[in-house]
Amino acid sequence: MSTGTTIPDSAGTVVVGAGCVGCSAAYHLARLGREDVVVVDQGPLFETGGSTSHAPGLVFQTGGSRLMTRMASYTRELYADLESFRTCGGIEVASTDDRWDFLKRKRERGQSHGIEGGELLSPAEVADRVPQVDPEVVRGGYYVPTDGTAHAVDAAATMAERARAAGTEFYGETTVTDLEVEDGEIRAVVTDRGRIAADEVLLATNIWGPLFGDMVDVDIPLVPCAHQYLVSDDLDELAGASREIEQPLLRHQDRSLYFRQHGERYGVGSYNHEPLLVDPADIYGPEKLEDLGLEYPSLREFTAEHFSENTHPDHEQAAHDAACELVPSLRDAEFESGINGMFCFTPDGMPILGPTADVDGLWWALAIWVTQSGGAGSIVAHWMEDGVPRLDGERVDATRAHVSRFQPHAGSREYTWGRGAQQYREIYQLIHPREQPQGQRGLRRSPFYGRQDELGAEFYDSGGWEMPQWYETNESLLEEYDVPDRPDWLDRGWSKAQGVEHQAVRARVGMVDMTTYTGIEVTGDGATDLLQRLLTNDIDVSPGRIRYAAMCNEDGGILADVTVARFAADRYTVFTGGGPSATLHSRWVREHAPDDGSVSVTTRDSSLCGIGVFGPDARNVLAPLVEAALSNDAFPFYTARETFLESLPVTMLRLSYAGELGWELYAPTEYGARLWERIEDAGEEYGIVPMGWAALGSTSLEKGFRLWGSDVTPEYDPYEAGIGFAVDLETDFVGKEALLEARDEGIxxxxxxxxxxxxxxxxxxxxxxxxxxxxxxxxxxxxxxxxxxxxxxxxxxxxxxxxxxxxxxxxxxxxxxxxxxxxxxxxxxxxxxxxxxx
CATH class of the missing domain: 2.40.30.110 (Aminomethyltransferase beta-barrel domains)
Known part of the structure; x- marks a missing residue:
């Protein structure tokens, strides 16, 4: 459709954003049979002026997670089919021993997640493939022959062309000025060329995402950030090179640099400078774009000082010097063009995908690079059409990219910009999985925090909570317990205190802070029917009993594994984990609750604190303190009681994630400090140890208890995850048909x-x-x-x-x-x- 064409006044689905992500979503929606789709963008089609327009298009498939790797691999295959991808291979080089070991591990992660053909190269082999590299600078490289470059604008145009053939309409130079919401549902997209009534709206606006969140009062934790890309003049080493045949892409992460060939010229991308954050409000709308006077709204003026001077807080070398060190021929080169091009970061560096919690029909696909753009479009299109995220029709775990994973503090500018800047700084840094962020810490503290700090707790950040991983005071018990050493990388951010706590809880008793666990209270006449419909096990048990169950989506993929305690005929508490569980799992329950008032759903994520008391002496510690009798007959395994610990009201669950005798005790947060004191005091004669989550993890692993997000995810059904015992096919629940099929076909x-x-x-x-x-x-x-x-x-x-x-x-x-x-x-x-x- 041409820019001058009148836009329609209604559509079934409106996609805002015609970059590669929006076009991918439209293309996949068309493939799934949607015909009434309209795509609008403020810029011209299809070089719209967003990140797609200036992206160098590097597709290194081996990402930092299974999801990102799968999306990148799918993107490569899709764009190759669209003839918008050039396979040239990609090499990541190491200039330090640490990075070389990292590349060994990265290659193995790639193998784990389906990347074929990856190999480790010697310095000479790197130079054989990229002759201008100085082999004396590198220890080696990780080479994936199927990596390459995507022409993002061409890919967007080709996907749009194919979507048009199925009836999708595209309108450029159409600026969205508002989103209409009524009674909790999206109603229309308002543009400077008219209003489009819509049943569903997908926002694929990337760097402008927060502005659209403001329109509907939804926090979108995302910040645009600029990085630099330059192209040299002709290099002698590339003389006679064809634009049709490229050397492998090159990534020098030790110096936050990447490189790609442009015929006889060489491109240099640099994150080797301080974070350059941008307010999206400064770059949206026709008037703002005119004032900028740049080719694209996603560009900023090239700032030479950020290339020639060292401004990155973690580097000791300027980008120019580091680039010339690896590629000496750049020392005498002139750079004929340079840009500060924008993309964006979320606080955790992951995309934002999925439906809005409080606005039915409003979807998001943001913070996605060209590398994952094709895969993201497939996932969100399946999600919109089928009700579950799928990648090319297959189950996928999109939990870490879910728009509802964020906790309330993530909506603040200070948090989003602070963590966004950190993500920028660390994008190419060698960050250990256990390395913790330094900024925006201490936001959520359990009532035990002060005492834990005195005991030398090592705190990890989880959804803003400070979670103790181990306690330094327990290292004094190393004479009593043997803990094997670990090799260098696995030893970092680890303490032998974990091994001490693990063995101590097996031998005597430990206490662990479980405040991050979330209790979802479900009450009312319809509570039983709701939970029967959502959970795989039969939870219609007598009051006081506990059930373990999975919560599945329509594909049978596991959304959560939970314990459910029934306290009365019309009152249950569903206990799930911390982090995003509080928002994701409670949202699923709320959204499936009937509208007739027969069910009330209350999320107790901050109003409860919890302590697990586990080990052979757990009964001895607790029995003198609590009113409830704790014998096996009076308080059997997998039962729950509401009672008192001295004067403190507590809910006690007879279960143990450590696989020992034990109870979990939950109390209103204001009673927490006293709760810890009394259990610690009573446990002194039994040698009670404070136990961190590291030891809880290793004890649960020995016992075979599953961990949500690792062992159980939506990519797997309960039979595959080994929790088929928690499936009762005599009940009716979401995902039952898929599980019946899985049972009959075998795993x-x-x-x-x-x-x-x-x-x-x-x-x-x-x-x-x-x-x-x-x-x-x-x-x-x-x-x-x-x-x-x-x-x-x-x-x-x-x-x-x-x-x-x-x-x-x-x-x-x-x-x-x-x-x-x-x-x-x-x-x-x-x-x-x-x-x-x-």
Missing amino acids: DRTIAPITLDEPGAVVDAGHPVLDPDGGEVLGYVSRADYGYTIDAGIAYAYLPAADAEPGRDVEISYENERHAATVRDEPLFDPDREKMLR
């Missing part, structure tokens, strides 16, 4: 416990499980740690069902070494549950 893959054969050995999650004979990748490790009770390294991995039989010999690749391992029966610890039931 092709399943999770299985693996132990490492070498004494004291330990690996990390994300690494491939190999066939020891041919080296074929069988699956990947979803979770790993050391089992201090069984004295062996443990890895839980998703494997083909035929390879998950106990006794099967396998290998796990870690830092380019293959570790012999064996598939085992589960659980590895206390298979008869004698510890928990005593």
Whole structure:
């Protein structure tokens, strides 16, 4: 459609944004059968002026997570089919030993998530593929031959052309000025050329996302940020090079740089400068764009000082000097063009996808780079059409990209800009998974925080909560408990206190802060019917009983695994984890609750605090304090009581994520400080230890208890995740039809416990499980740690069902070494549950 054409006054779906993400979504919606779709953009089609217009188009497929890697791989395949992708390979180089070890691990993560052909190169092999590189500067490289460059504008135009063939209409130079919402539903998109009534609206506006959030009073934690890209004049080393044949892409993350060939010229991209944040309000709308006087609204004037001077807080070398060190031929080069081009960051560096919680029909697809653009469009289109996120029709775990993962503080400018700047600084930095952010900390503290700090707690940030991982005071017990050393990378951000706490809770008793757990109270005459419809297990049990269940989507993918306590005929509490659980899982319950007033849903994420008391002496510690009798007969396993601990009202659950005798105790937050004091005092004679979440993780791994987000995700159904025992097909619940089909067809893959054969050995999650004979990748490790009770390294991995039989010999690749391992029966610890039931 031409710019001058009158826009329609209504559409079934309006997509705002005609960059590669919006066009990908429109294209995939058309493929799924939608015909009444309209796409609008403030810029000309299809070089609209957003990030798509200036993106260098690098597609390095191996991302930082399974989701990002899968989206990138799909994008490469899609754009190759659209003839908008050039396969030239990609090399990431290492100039330090740390980075070289990292690239070994990165290659293995790529293998785990389906990247084929990746290999490690020597310095000479790097220079063979990119001759202008000085091999003396690098330790080696990670090479993926199927990486390459996407022409984002061409890809957007081609996807739009194919969507048009199915009836989709595109309108450029159409600025959205408002979004109309009525009775909690999206009604229309208002533009400077008229109003378009709509049933659904997808906002694929990237750097302008927060402005659209303001229109509907929804916080969108995202900040635009500029980085630099320059193109040199002709280099002698590239003389005679064809624009049709490119060298591999090059990424020098130790110096926050990347490179790509442009015929006889060389492009340099730099994050090697201070964060250059931009307010989206300064770059939206025709008048603002005219004032900027730049080619695209997503550009800023090139600032030479950020290339020639060292302004990055973590580097000791300016971008220009670092680029010339790796590519000496750039020393005498002139740079004929340079831009400060914008993209955006969220506080956690992940995209924003999915439907708005409080506005039906309003969808988001933001903070997405060209690298993942095709895959993001597929996911959000399936989500809109089918009700569940899918990638090319397959189940996918989009939880970490869900728009509802953010906690309330993420809506503040200070938090979003502070964490956004940090994400920019660290995008190419070698950040350990356990390394914690320094800014925007201490926002949410349990009532135990002061005492935990006195005990030397190492706090991790989780959804703003300060979560103790271990306590330095417990290192004094190392004479009592043996804890194996760990190799360099796995030793960082780790303490032997974890091993001490693990063994101490098995031998005596420990107390762990469980305040981040969320209680979702479901009450009313319709409470039982609602939870029966949402959960896979039969929760119509007598008051005082607890059930373990999965909560699934329509595909049978696991949205959550929860424990449900029934306290009365019309009153339940669903207990789920911390972090995004409070928002994601409670939202799912609320959205499925009837509108007739028969059910009330209350999320108790901050108004409750919790302490787990686990270990052989747990009963001895608690019995003198609480009014309820704690014998097996009076308080059996998997039951709940509302009682008092001295004068403190508490809800007690007889269960233990550590796999020991124990109870979880929850109380209103204002009683928390006293609750900790009394349990700690009563436990002194039994040698009670404060226990961090690291030890809780390793004890639960020994016991085979699943961890949401690692072992159980929407990518897997309960049978694949090994929790089919929590599925009661005599009840009707969301996802039942998919699980019936899965049961009848049998499972092709399943999770299985693996132990490492070498004494004291330990690996990390994300690494491939190999066939020891041919080296074929069988699956990947979803979770790993050391089992201090069984004295062996443990890895839980998703494997083909035929390879998950106990006794099967396998290998796990870690830092380019293959570790012999064996598939085992589960659980590895206390298979008869004698510890928990005593």
